[in-house]
Amino acid sequence: xxxxxxxxxxxxxxxxxxxxxxxxxxxxxxxxxxxxxxxxxxxxxxxxxxxxxxxxxxxxxxxxxxxxxxxxxxxxxxxxxxxxxxxxxxxxxxxxxxxxxxxxxxxxxxxxxxxxxxxxxxxxxxxxxxxxxxxxxxxxxxxxxxxxxxxxxxxxxxxxxxxxxxxxxxxxxxxxxxxxxxxxxxxxxxxxxxxxxxxxxxxxxxxxxxxxxxxxxxxxxxxxxxxxxxxxxxxxxxxxxxxxxxxxxxxxxxxxxxxxxxxxxxxxxxxxxxxxxxxxxxxxxxxxxxxxxxxxxxxxxxxxxxxxxxxxxxxxxxxxxxxxxxxxxxxxxxxxxxxxxxxxxxxxxxxxxxxxxxxxxxxxxxxxxxxxxxxxxxxxxxxxxxxxxxxxxxxxxxxxxxxxxxxxxxxxxxxxxxxxxxxxxxxxxxxxxxxxxxxxxxxxxxxxxxxxxxxxxxxxxxxxxxxxxxxxxxxxxxxxxxxxxxxxxxxxxxxxxxxxxxxxxxxxxxxxxxxxxxxxxxxxxxxxxxxxxxxxxxxxxxxxxxxxxxxx
Amino acid sequence: xxxxxxxxxxxxxxxxxxxxxxxxxxxxxxxxxxxxxxxxxxxxxxxxxxxxxxxxxxxxxxxxxxxxxxxxxxxxxxxxxxxxxxxxxxxxxxxxxxxxxxxxxxxxxxxxxxxxxxxxxxxxxxxxxxxxxxxxxxxxxxxxxxxxxxxxxxxxxxxxxxxxxxxxxxxxxxxxxxxxxxxxxxxxxxxxxxxxxxxxxxxxxxxxxxxxxxxxxxxxxxxxxxxxxxxxxxxxxxxxxxxxxxxxxxxxxxxxxxxxxxxxxxxxxxxxxxxxxxxxxxxxxxxxxxxxxxxxxxxxxxxxxx
Numbered sequence: 134x135x136x137x138x139x140x141x142x143x144x145x146x147x148x149x150x151x152x153x154x155x156x157x158x159x160x161x162x163x164x165x166x167x168x169x170x171x172x173x174x175x176x177x178x179x180x181x182x183x184x185x186x187x188x189x190x191x192x193x194x195x196x197x198x199x200x201x202x203x204x205x206x207x208x209x210x211x212x213x214x215x216x217x218x219x220x221x222x223x224x225x226x227x228x229x230x231x232x233x234x235x236x237x238x239x240x241x242x243x244x245x246x247x248x249x250x251x252x253x254x255x256x257x258x259x260x261x262x263x264x265x266x267x268x269x270x271x272x273x274x275x276x277x278x279x280x281x282x283x284x285x286x287x288x289x290x291x292x293x294x295x296x297x298x299x300x301x302x303x304x305x306x307x308x309x310x311x312x313x314x315x316x317x318x319x320x321x322x323x324x325x326x327x328x329x330x331x332x333x334x335x336x337x338x339x340x341x342x343x344x345x346x347x348x349x350x351x352x353x354x355x356x357x358x359x360x361x362x363x364x365x366x367x368x369x370x371x372x373x374x375x376x377x378x379x380x381x382x383x384x385x386x387x388x389x390x391x392x393x394x395x396x397x398x399x400x401x402x403x404x405x406x407x408x409x410x411x412x413x414x415x416x417x418x419x420x421x422x423x424x425x426x427x428x429x430x431x432x433x434x435x436x437x438x439x440x441x442x443x444x445x446x447x448x449x450x451x452x453x454x455x456x457x458x459x460x461x462x463x464x465x466x467x468x469x470x471x472x473x474x475x476x477x478x479x480x481x482x483x484x485x486x487x488x489x490x491x492x493x494x495x496x497x498x499x500x501x502x503x504x505x506x507x508x509x510x511x512x513x514x515x516x517x518x519x520x521x522x523x524x525x526x527x528x529x530x531x532x533x534x535x536x537x538x539x540x541x542x543x544x545x546x547x548x549x550x551x552x553x554x555x556x557x558x559x560x561x562x563x564x565x566x567x568x569x570x571x572x573x574x575x576x577x578x579x580x581x582x583x584x585x586x587x588x589x590x591x592x593x594x595x596x597x598x599x600x601x602x603x604x605x606x607x608x609x610x611x612x613x614x615x616x617x618x619x620x621x622x623x624x625x626x627x628x629x630x631x632x633x634x635x636x637x638x639x640x641x642x643x644x645x646x647x648x649x650x651x652x653x654x655x656x657x658x659x660x661x662x663x664x665x666x667x668x669x670x671x672x673x674x675x676x677x678x679x680x681x682x683x684x685x
Numbered sequence: 686x687x688x689x690x691x692x693x694x695x696x697x698x699x700x701x702x703x704x705x706x707x708x709x710x711x712x713x714x715x716x717x718x719x720x721x722x723x724x725x726x727x728x729x730x731x732x733x734x735x736x737x738x739x740x741x742x743x744x745x746x747x748x749x750x751x752x753x754x755x756x757x758x759x760x761x762x763x764x765x766x767x768x769x770x771x772x773x774x775x776x777x778x779x780x781x782x783x784x785x786x787x788x789x790x791x792x793x794x795x796x797x798x799x800x801x802x803x804x805x806x807x808x809x810x811x812x813x814x815x816x817x818x819x820x821x822x823x824x825x826x827x828x829x830x831x832x833x834x835x836x837x838x839x840x841x842x843x844x845x846x847x848x849x850x851x852x853x854x855x856x857x858x859x860x861x862x863x864x865x866x867x868x869x870x871x872x873x874x875x876x877x878x879x880x881x882x883x884x885x886x887x888x889x890x891x892x893x894x895x896x897x898x899x900x901x902x903x904x905x906x907x908x909x910x911x912x913x914x915x916x917x918x919x920x921x922x923x924x925x926x927x928x929x930x931x932x933x934x935x936x937x938x939x940x941x942x943x944x945x946x947x948x949x950x951x952x953x954x955x956x957x958x959x960x961x962x963x964x965x966x967x968x969x970x971x972x973x974x975x976x977x978x979x980x981x982x983x984x985x986x987x988x989x990x991x
Contacts, residue, residue: 636752
């Protein structure tokens with residue numbers, strides 16, 4: 134028997150179990166030995182000191198690992214686990230030690246799942262998943278179990294932890310799925326920053342917090358999107374969109390106002406902080422046209438009033454303990470003060486000016502749909518000409534143009550099904566197109582209009598300047614009227630083009646009249662052009678092609 | 686009692702001098718020919734006042750008959766520095782001109798994408814429309830040569846379109862040297878106007894227009910004029926504020942203006958200026974000195990014991 138063991142050791146190059154010795158006997162043709170007899174013989178030899186036990190193996194193929202006395206055990210320990218049970222235990226401890234090393238001290242460790250163990254074992258040896266699960270169960274139920282099962286909720290997924298570790302040391306709230314991880318990441322980051330969070334901030338949290346690392350292949354932004362749009366099985370939404378900030382959607386885990394208030398306040402501050410408001414007011418006081426300055430001031434005062442009211446309402450709805458309350462009140466004070474300054478300026482204007490102008494500036498700017506914008510700028514913007522599909526236009530070129538608002542309108546390719554489409558500010562689009570891609574005249578007029586008009590789109594204030602302005606002021610009024618495309622302003626442009634004694638004014642008005650879509654405009658322009666006019670030279674060079682107001 | 690109001694308009698109006706008329710005449714000749722003008726002279730000699738006066742006169746003439754094609758306007762502005770190693774200086778010069786002509790900033794897209802000649806043509810459109818035939822650029826010594834060339838390009842483009850446009854460069858520093866070094870500019874200069882310092886006679890005439898005290902003729906008056914010419918110089922820009930000081934001193938001393946008052950006014954200005962410069966050179970360190978009549982403590986005690 135001793136020799137048989139020696140030969141088995143030589144063959145396997147490690148300590149051998151009784152099953153290994155039995156197999157060796159079968160290979161050598163020794164028929165009169167059975168595995169039970171071999172086991173007893175090995176135990177006897179070990180007891181008498183002829184063999185030494187260098188380790189144990191799990192399973193039913195022999196527990197002890199035997200070596201002859203003269204063999205150095207250091208070179209004959211098994212390099213790999215021998216049985217499924219050994220593999221499972223090895224996998225468990227590898228995973229556990231790795232997880233323990235990554236978690237900061239004092240933090241609880243997430244238990245190892247059956248899937249993780251199967252995946253680890255599968256990297257080295259092929260075993261069935263059922264076999265691994267059974268092995269784990271048997272190990273946990275053995276006399277000296279190396280691990281134990283951790284029950285969590287009603288789920289079928291079982292988790293495993295070292296036998297001596299209580300549940301208090303385990304991170305049992307660790308999420309089971311990527312959806313849970315993302316929700317936890319949003320909650321944690323929101324609590325830390327005190328506001329709703331962006332996708333980038335959620336991703337950062339998912340990377341930093343090891344217990345929240347995503348295990349699937351779905352990216353975080355898709356998971357966030359899904360959580361916001363699709364309710365869970367019980368019909369409850371787990372995440373909410375708190376609004377856009379700096380072009381990014383921000384998410385919160387609660388529908389409560391406090392969660393959204395931070396984003397709303399930042400949105401207000403982004404547009405209406407003290408510096409920006411002061412800049413807007415300063416630009417108004419620098420306007421060349423008093424009536425346009427008055428109109429812009431009315432518009433600004435109205436906007437400040439509306440914003441102040443919204444911030445006030447927000448402050449009323451926030452709880453007293455909210456961290457955003459003080460910020461809301463501070464912003465409200467700033468807006469109220471700015472509004473007061475603008476109103477004082479309006480009241481200080483001469484009465485003959487204020488009496489001849491409307492009391493409020495209209496905010497109804499004319500909006501272009503995507504298709505209208507495409508048609509409007511396609512002739513001068515080379516990229517627009519190559520895009521046929523409005524959807525592609527919105528995605529590629531449309532970002533260049535400032536939007537007015539979005540409206541529920543008939544969908545462009547499904548008339549019976551309404552959709553939300555963006556509306557582009559027509560005047561801003563015309564000014565932008567003229568500045569970037571128009572001819573000299575269009576670019577020149579656009580630069581005057583952009584500086585003077587600001588956000589004002591009410592043509593009544595410009596029409597008043599066309600009626601009353603001095604010569605130098607009329608150039609600005611004409612430029613503003615050219616891009617407002619209003620009937621009232623177009624009539625005034627025609628009058629100026631025909632009746633004003635100044636040749637320069639007549640010429641500028643004629644171009645603006647034609648650009649705004651006035652009738653018989655080319656004929657009018659030809660009549661008003663001076664022989665030394667650069668515009669005349671440009672017109673003559675285009676006469677045969679039919680001419681375009683954009684390219685003069 | 687302190688008078689915090691601005692003074693009356695009388696006594697501060699511009700005095701038209703023969704030099705101004707001569708400069709205007711030479712410049713208008715350059716305008717007719719579509720050439721350039723260069724005005725050079727010492728600081729405070731009256732270049733800026735002359736330019737602003739000429740602009741107002743032309744504006745007034747134009748307003749009388751706007752439809753008259755022979756009447757035109759002038760544009761005057763003070764230009765900022767365009768250094769010779771700072772990017773595309775022609776564009777910077779044109780951007781400066783565009784902003785002054787249109788009164789709005791040049792859009793960045795136009796600045797970057799338009800060629801220099803295209804920018805010039807845009808500027809010419811506005812210039813023709815506003816009937817401007819003379820552009821007076823003050824402090825032109827701050828401009829680099831390329832920036833000046835950019836402005837001269839506008840004149841060339843205007844001429845190509847049938848509109849005579851003159852650019853007048855006003856300044857000191859090394860303006861005449863820069864202009865002379867560039868044949869493309871110096872060859873186009875039709876009017877070199879040098880603002881010389883006023884002589885004694887011209888100073889007397891100027892003073893008689895500026896202040897009623899100096900109207901008349903007497904030996905004392907001649908002495909006073911001579912004193913002013915010797916100490917302040919024949920610079921209108923220095924004479925006017927000096928006269929204001931003289932008025933102030935005369936009021937303080939409660940007497941009429943005479944040579945003594947002029948001396949006092951001059952000495953006060955000189956003293957304040959000198960002390961300011963000295964203190965600045967010393968770094969404003971206070972010299973620790975004993976006030977008069979106060980002896981050191983030990984001396985006082987010893988004197989007391991004695």
